[in-house]
Amino acid sequence: MNVVSMHRMSCECQACPVPGSSFCARASGQDKDGIAQLAHRARFKQGQSVLMQGDESEKIGILRSGVIKTVFMTEDGDTQVLGLLFPGDFIGRAFESEYRFSYEAATDIDICLFQKSSFEGLLMGSPALEHAYLLSTLRQMDKMNSWTCLLRGRTARERVAAYFTFCALHDGETDATLDLSGTHPILELRLSRTDLASLLDMTPETFCRCLHGLADKGALHICAPHRIELTNIARLRELAGPPLEGLVEKPQRAVI
Amino acid sequence: MNVVSMHRMSCECQACPVPGSSFCARASGQDKDGIAQLAHRARFKQGQSVLMQGDESEKIGILRSGVIKTVFMTEDGDTQVLGLLFPGDFIGRAFESEYRFSYEAATDIDICLFQKSSFEGLLMGSPALEHAYLLSTLRQMDKMNSWTCLLRGRTARERVAAYFTFCALHDGETDATLDLSGTHPILELRLSRTDLASLLDMTPETFCRCLHGLADKGALHICAPHRIELTNIARLRELAGPPLEGLVEKPQRAVI
């Protein structure tokens, strides 16, 4: 593991940039202490691997800032980007013996790392924490399902349009950073064409053609390769094919 | 809800056909009593809907026998089969306010139904049960991920070949029933061409052509529309494209 820096963090949780609905936020004061005692802070630079598919599962992490790619590698070496993780998401999962995927820093990232065994100990010791972890897991599953619905039954161009539409509506839950200061929203893409294409299950060439196709249709403007201005979101939405409404996350019912 | 029959089941858990690794099997004696008290047995005929996407989430179920389709419906009425559920799997999920999908009986089925609020009460009252539910959920997520890997980055014919390969290796975890009594394994498909095609994200016509293409290549023999003899599994596996092993077992470590 190519850790750039790593140290105990005890009271750094105060300064945690992760939004409020996450695992830690649901923890009680005492549980928070337990978390803080076991957590190590770690940073990785863009491109570095955090956990490797096939390795014995020894660590589990929570993303603090940045974006992580979940990458699946077939035996013949091909890789595909299965999904992205955002602040608050878990890297790896509890109660598994071996990582099923690799996790690679898509940007410079900042994470909390736990020994998996210690983390599992925490969960087993606190029903409230385990409940929080369950809720996180369920939410993660919902996200995966939404993603599946977004990809399936759509043409390549529709997938690209759907992705950008999603970016515009869900700041912080996509690869892109959203700039709303101007007349039109502007997306700053953080992934390469290759990674974005893989994420949307197409080739980079097709992604590129679709992107420029959307520009030709007046849905967006390509300021620079990684800078996309969404000049006409209604048009973009039309070009995304079947409506996306069913996919947005519903407010979660409050359960302690 | 088109329930065919439904009644309290108390001590029927003894005769539960669900395999041992499931949620209930992990419950302690006392928890089992709690489950049995709240469970209602219900049967549905093939084609009936068990839970409807968009409805308020009032029930949660565990499949006892048969196969259920998880169906997503876009606002314009199109449907796609997202996945299948098998004995031991949960229908719906705890701690959500609204069903995100519809669940439709793909065969005649037999399920345990709970009031969702009661079921959640059980979980909240027993850390061991909640832990069991967490494990079920995590396992479900792994299955979804495997499925995603099977579908992505493959041509239509590869997906069909990969699906049948999977059927041959994982009896009870697919639509097909497996008959190993003869020289070659024989699959009895329980879903229609339309549903199978939707499950594999293609049109029925494409599915059909791929199936007959595999037959032409000598990988299998179509005894009857729903009766497939896998005459050459090695060939079938080749035609499935990238190896599938990574989905169950571990590939080798890569370098950063």
Added chain:
DNA sequence: CGCTCATTTGACAGAAATCAAAAGCGGTGG
């Protein structure tokens, strides 16, 4: 037997992958 529905086949147009090459971008060193 005649009906209905599911499956299969055919023809074709459109979509997407592939292969190849050009253009653009960001750094580095002269």
Added chain:
DNA sequence: CCACCGCTTTTGATTTCTGTCAAATGAGCG
């Protein structure tokens, strides 16, 4: 400041794959 290098992105030409529309065949059933 500019030329050069390596990389990513873009474009082009072509082949392959897949969806669509239409029609034929086959299976199940009263």
